[in-house]
Amino acid sequence: MNSSNATRQPCPPGACNCEREQLVEIPGGDTRILLLTRSEEKRLLERLESVSSLEDLEHMQRRMYQQLGIRVSIAPGFNEVRSMRGIVIDIAEQIGLCRKTRQAIPAAIRRALEQRPEIAYRLLDSHDLLRDA
Template sequence: MTSLPPLRHPCPPGACDCQRELLEAPGADTRILLLTRQEEQRLLERLERIDSLADLERLQQRLFEQLGIRMHIAPGHGEVRSMRGIAIRLEPQIGLCRKTRQAIPAAIRRALERRPEIAWRLLDAHDLFRDC
């Protein structure tokens, strides 16, 4: 007898644009439903505690492996004067709630503000400091 892991409760009708109903199709990637509200809070807390660029990249990889979430973090198109200049983008994914799509980048920005050396490493990894 195997017990199924808890799945995320559906959002109230009209409150979200996650299109969760499309996950009921056969062959749909339902890994995102494993991100319950409790697990989401744990994820956000973990993202706020990153301590290096390698740690952030490892979390990006684990998000993709475990939940199918693809996240891209890079310097924005303009000049980077604050953490808002770093572009954190989640690829569109069926089942990923609107609030979660906003909360993940916010948690990463809070971590970068607390540990600016991670942002400097990120900028350096994209060759923004090559002329200095």
């Protein structure tokens, strides 16, 4: 991320539910998410799609929280996991996080897991794949 003070442009009225205006008006509010400009978002999504291991993915999760305040949790779904759709990727509610970004991050992570299934296998193993056996 660049250290410049560029902030994300507001979404068109009615197109998003990010509540950017409320975030800007809150004194002392966490405005880190506004540093995610459209070009930085594109770089983030490309980086998420190119993760090479579970450790790399976890590192990206930590960096997204440290730099932008985005909390992403990735875990096997409650039912049986038969495909990458069975892995639950959840983004915590956050004022200022654009609706499209909220959808694009899990999609990028799923694409990475589909390209490198060994990451998904490691994720399943880390959550005790055989817990009900």
